[in-house]
Amino acid sequence: MTEVSIEKLTKTFGSARAVDGISVRIANGEFISLLGPSGCGKTTTLKMIAGFEDVSGGAIRFDGQDVVNVPAEKRDIGMVFQNYALFPHMTVEQNLAFGLEMRKVAKPEMRSRISRVLEMVQLTGYAERYPRQLSGGQQQRVALGRALVIEPKILLLDEPLANLDAKLREEMRVFIRDLQRRVGITTVYVTHDQAEAMTMSDRVVVMFGGRIAQIGVPADIYERPENLDVAQFVGQVNLVKGTVREGGSDGRCAVETTFGVIEVHSARMHAPGTAVTLTLRPEAIELGAPGKGAKGTVLSSYYSGSLIDYRIELEGGDIIHTQAFPHNRFADKERVGVYAPADRFWLLGAAA
Amino acid sequence: MTPGRTKGMGPYLLILPAVLLLGIFLVLPYLNIVLMSFRVPGQGTPYGVGFTAGNYVKFFTDSFYILQVVNTLWIGLLTTAICLVVGFPVAWQLARADMKFRGLAYGLVLSPLLVGIVIRSYGWTILLGNNGLINRTLLNIGLIERPLPLMYNALGIVIALVHVFLPFMILPIMAAIQGVDPSLHAAARSLGASKTTAFRRIILPLSLPGIQAGCILVFVLSLSAYVTPSLIGGLRVKTMAVTVVDALIDTFQWPFGSALALCLSVTGAIAVVIFARLTRMKWKAS
Ligand SMILES: Nc1ncnc2c1ncn2[C@@H]1O[C@H](COP(=O)(O)OP(=O)(O)OP(=O)(O)O)[C@@H](O)[C@H]1O
Ligand SMILES: [Mg+2]
Numbered sequence: 277m278t279e280v281s282i283e284k285l286t287k288t289f290g291s292a293r294a295v296d297g298i299s300v301r302i303a304n305g306e307f308i309s310l311l312g313p314s315g316c317g318k319t320t321t322l323k324m325i326a327g328f329e330d331v332s333g334g335a336i337r338f339d340g341q342d343v344v345n346v347p348a349e350k351r352d353i354g355m356v357f358q359n360y361a362l363f364p365h366m367t368v369e370q371n372l373a374f375g376l377e378m379r380k381v382a383k384p385e386m387r388s389r390i391s392r393v394l395e396m397v398q399l400t401g402y403a404e405r406y407p408r409q410l411s412g413g414q415q416q417r418v419a420l421g422r423a424l425v426i427e428p429k430i431l432l433l434d435e436p437l438a439n440l441d442a443k444l445r446e447e448m449r450v451f452i453r454d455l456q457r458r459v460g461i462t463t464v465y466v467t468h469d470q471a472e473a474m475t476m477s478d479r480v481v482v483m484f485g486g487r488i489a490q491i492g493v494p495a496d497i498y499e500r501p502e503n504l505d506v507a508q509f510v511g512q513v514n515l516v517k518g519t520v521r522e523g524g525s526d527g528r529c530a531v532e533t534t535f536g537v538i539e540v541h542s543a544r545m546h547a548p549g550t551a552v553t554l555t556l557r558p559e560a561i562e563l564g565a566p567g568k569g570a571k572g573t574v575l576s577s578y579y580s581g582s583l584i585d586y587r588i589e590l591e592g593g594d595i596i597h598t599q600a601f602p603h604n605r606f607a608d609k610e611r612v613g614v615y616a617p618a619d620r621f622w623l624l625g626a627a628a
Numbered sequence: 629m630t631p632g633r634t635k636g637m638g639p640y641l642l643i644l645p646a647v648l649l650l651g652i653f654l655v656l657p658y659l660n661i662v663l664m665s666f667r668v669p670g671q672g673t674p675y676g677v678g679f680t681a682g683n684y685v686k687f688f689t690d691s692f693y694i695l696q697v698v699n700t701l702w703i704g705l706l707t708t709a710i711c712l713v714v715g716f717p718v719a720w721q722l723a724r725a726d727m728k729f730r731g732l733a734y735g736l737v738l739s740p741l742l743v744g745i746v747i748r749s750y751g752w753t754i755l756l757g758n759n760g761l762i763n764r765t766l767l768n769i770g771l772i773e774r775p776l777p778l779m780y781n782a783l784g785i786v787i788a789l790v791h792v793f794l795p796f797m798i799l800p801i802m803a804a805i806q807g808v809d810p811s812l813h814a815a816a817r818s819l820g821a822s823k824t825t826a827f828r829r830i831i832l833p834l835s836l837p838g839i840q841a842g843c844i845l846v847f848v849l850s851l852s853a854y855v856t857p858s859l860i861g862g863l864r865v866k867t868m869a870v871t872v873v874d875a876l877i878d879t880f881q882w883p884f885g886s887a888l889a890l891c892l893s894v895t896g897a898i899a900v901v902i903f904a905r906l907t908r909m910k911w912k913a914s
Contacts, residue, residue, distance in 0.1 A: 328814050348817040361815035365833050365911040374829070378820030406911050426819060 277304045278338050278429040278462050280325070286333035287320050287486075294320045296486035297334065307456050307463045309473035312483035313509065318466040321483075322432050325464060327351045338429060349378070354423030354461075356433040360415045362407040368394075368418050369403040375426035389425055396455065397421040413444045420452065424459065431456065431463040437472065449476055470510045474498065482506050499557070500541075500622055507555050507624065514556040514596040516621065520546040529623060534570040534592040535616060540623040553624055560620035561598040563588075563606060569615030572596075574606050588614060665886035674882040683887035693871075693888070697895055700868040703782055703857075704850040704899075707789040708797075711846045712839065714790065715797035719838075720831075722798070723805035737798050740791060749859040752788040753779065756860065780864040788856045793849050797842040804838025805831065840907050844900055851896045868892040 280302040287295040295317040302308050310318040323329035325336055327348030335342050343351055354375075363371050369390060376386045394400045397417040407415055416436060423431060436452070437445045453476045456463050467473050473480045474494040482489045482497060490502040501507035504515075518531035518538070529542035531552060540554065562569070563586065572588040575595070583599040586606065590596060596614070606612055665683055668676035687693050721727055722734060740748060755761045756778035763775040778784050808831055816826035857867040866874070872892060875885030 326814075326818055328817065347822075348814075349820045349822055352820075353818055355815065355818040357811045357815060359809065359811060361809060361811040363812060363815070363830060365909070374816065374821070375819035378825070422815075422819070432818075 277460060279304045279340075280430060280462060280464070281337040281340070282321075282325070282334070283337070284334040285321065285324060285331065285336060287317070287324060287329065288332045293486050295324070298481075298483070298486075298488045299334075300481055300488065300491060302462055302464065305460045305462055307453070307465065307476060307478045309465045309467055309477040309480045310483060311467055311470060311473040311480050311509075312489075313468060316483045317486040318468070318483060319434055322434050322464060322466050325430070326353050326355050326432055352426075352429045354426060354428035354431045356416075356419045356423050356431070356436045358435040358438055360407075360419040360436075360439075362415055362418055362422070364407050366406075367403065368399065368405050368407070368410070371407070371418060371422050372425050375422065379426060393421045393425040396424070412440055413448065416440065416448060417451075420455070424455075424461075429462070431461045432466075433463070434466045435468070436465075437467075437469075445472075452476065474510070482509065484509075499620075501555065501624070504553075504555075504624055507622075512558050512597060514558060514561075514594075514598070516554045516556055516590075516594055516596070517592065518552050518554055520548055520550040520552055523547055523550075531621075531623065533621075534590045534594065535614075535621075536570075538618050538621045540618075540621055542623050554621045555624060556596070556616055556621055558596075558598040560616045561596070562615045563598065563600050563604070564613045564615060566611050566613045568613040570613070572612050572614045574608050574610045574612060576608060577606065588612065590614065661886045661889060664882055665890050667883040667886075669881060669883050674880060683884045684891075686884065687887055687891055693891075696866060696868055696871060697891070699782065699865070700851060700892070701895065701899065703785055703789070703867060704847050704896075706782075706786050707793065707850040708843050708847045710786065710790045711794050711797040712843060715794055715842065716801055716839070719798045719801035720805060723802045737795055741795050745792060745855050746859075748792055749788055749856045752784070752791070752856075753859055756784050756787065779860060780862045782861075782865055784860045785857050785865060785867070788860050789850050789853060792853075792856055793846045796845040796849060800841040800845065801835060801838040804835040804841075807838075808834045836907065836909055840904065844903065847903070848896055848900065851892065851899075868895075 282298060282300050282302075284297045284299055285295055286293065286297050298317075298321065300308070310321060312318055320329060324331050327343070327346065327350075331344050336344055338351070363374065366374065372390045372393060373386055376389065381389070390403070391400070394403060397420055399414060399417055399421065402410065402414065402418075407418065410418065419436070433452070437448050440448060449472060465473070465476060474497070477494060479491060479493055480497050481491050484505055490497060490506050492500070497506065498510050501510065501513075507513045516533050516535065518533040520529060521532045521537060522530040523546040527541060527543055528539055529546055530537055530539050531554060533554065538554065546552065571591045575587040575589050577587070578585040579602070580599075582601075584602050584605065586598050586600060588596050588598065598614075600606075664675065666679045666681065668678045668680050669683070670676040718733075718737065722730065722737065727733070743751075753760070757763070758775040758777075758779065760778070762778060763772075766772045767775065778787070812830050812834070813826050816830045817823070821829060851867075852869050853867070854869045854873060857865070858870045858873070861867065861870065868888065869892065872885055872888045875881045875888055
């Protein structure tokens with residue numbers, strides 16, 4: 277098992293910086309996601325780890341050994357591609373055998389390893405099929421099996437679920453995560469789907485424009501985003517304007533808002549009177565009769581099955597979104613009380 | 629006509645022009661050739677009265693014609709093989725995403741097709757003749773003492789045919805290689821294959837349909853080539869196609885010429901079927 281350490285990794289195409297000095301240490305057996313919008317450099321990073329793309333600067337170490345000059349086929353990685361990249365002229369078994377043949381594994385051991393992996397990815401009995409005779413989900417599992425059967429040091433996955441339908445995607449999420457835990461392999465998972473990154477990863481690396489915006493466990497990323505980009509990328513977020521009342525040197529900061537005075541965490545000193553922005557996730561909000569929390573007016577509501585989406589204008593002019601169960605409906609223009617627990621507010625840039 | 633019937637007939641109506649065209653200009657003449665090949669040779673007329681299998685007997689019992697079939701097949705095979713060996717690397721380079729000057733290279737590959745076949749073949753006679761550019765140059769710089777026999781033999785024909793038909797080998801192979809998903813190559817690398825192994829085990833087998841198409845095209849075109857073999861082979865080396873034209877036009881033996889033409893077609897068809905069988909791809913069959 278392997279620890280991966282990436283230091284100041286950079287990739288330039290001409291004058292454009294696709295990856296701009298990213299550093300991250302991935303612990304042995306950890307499942308880490310690279311999350312970010314299209315074009316932020318996720319695939320390029322993965323390709324550099326795999327050895328398909330030359331490095332313009334920085335280092336990649338597997339267990340302390342710099343692999344930047346090691347060719348792809350010598351890095352001992354298992355890779356799953358977005359389009360599966362199964363060899364169409366080979367059966368499932370031959371696809372799985374390919375990596376073992378390259379490693380000169382003896383025939384009997386090869387057979388037992390293949391059947392073990394086929395069982396693991398729940399494809400026993402499909403060995404003789406050609407890829408085009410399999411469904412998308414089955415092809416995906418063959419790709420996973422092919423990457424795992426060589427017992428690589430690291431597993432790399434590039435948006436492996438992007439081509440599957442929503443239901444299958446959720447099944448495969450759980451499947452991949454369980455499998456990864458059982459095998460205990462260090463895994464880098466690329467996705468632009470925040471829910472996927474949140475549910476699967478030990479830690480998430482959020483990237484924008486080739487740089488890392490934040491690294492943290494899913495709850496950190498979601499509840500304690502470092503900046504507005506991160507906050508908005510990982511889910512719906514409400515912005516609440518406020519004024520600092522007391523800057524506090526004890527890591528706390530009292531902010532005056534339409535919700536009253538909220539005490540939030542802040543590592544930085546803020547002078548009293550400074551204008552700041554707090555984030556508040558929609559699901560932290562409770563709607564009720566006027567009186568509790570801030571005063572608001574329902575602007576519009578949208579029925580979406582299990583929940584109703586509300587757009588509410590607060591007294592100070594902030595407009596917020598929230599969802600509520602349908603049992604307690606509010607009409608448009610109705611005045612409501614908008615309440616959220618103080619610990620669900622978050623001051624952006626608090627860690628800086 | 630009921631709407632239902634219109635719908636059912638629609639697809640057939642659409643291919644009707646093509647069927648008519650092929651029927652009138654291909655199938656009917658072919659039938660006529662078959663018929664002609666069984667006619668009695670005429671005296672002073674293209675053919676006589678009545679039918680006979682004698683034309684075929686003449687073909688199969690005369691070692692001259694059998695040898696000519698062998699010769700023609702040999703020229704076709706050699707041309708195909710050389711086109712494949714020369715064309716594959718070119719196709720591979722052209723198909724690669726990072727190739728520079730692709731437009732220029734592509735133009736060069738297509739350039740033989742832009743000049744008429746007669747002109748190209750005459751061009752080769754200028755190059756290959758005893759007094760031609762190649763021999764004169766070699767003589768002048770003293771590499772050889774007597775002109776190399778490049779014209780009026782199978783070698784000259786093959787050289788010229790390779791030049792003429794190379795694009796028909798390169799283009800299908802290039803298309804096939806371009807059709808291979810580049811991530812397959814990367815996948816093979818990630819599984820431990822070197823670049824060469826990945827090429828041999830993945831790219832090559834997957835471009836086989838293009839190789840197959842290119843080989844069949846070049847082979848069939850070589851068998852039926854007339855202009856190039858007749859100009860370069862002259863009177864000394866004759867391929868089947870040249871002999872067929874001789875029989876039909878020079879000596880006016882329509883029945884025998886037709887029999888020869890059919891034997892050439894059937895030989896070619898058999899060769900193609902054998903080749904297709906040998907290179908059949910299991911993974912493509914459903
Ligand atoms: N071979 C290349 N030549 C030039 N620019 C490239 C090349 N490959 C990638 N880029 C650029 O580098 C940037 C990052 O690309 P990358 O493929 O890593 O994005 P990504 O995060 O994987 O996006 P997506 O989610 O769309 O797959 C993009 O702006 C892209 O245009
Ligand atoms: Mg990508």
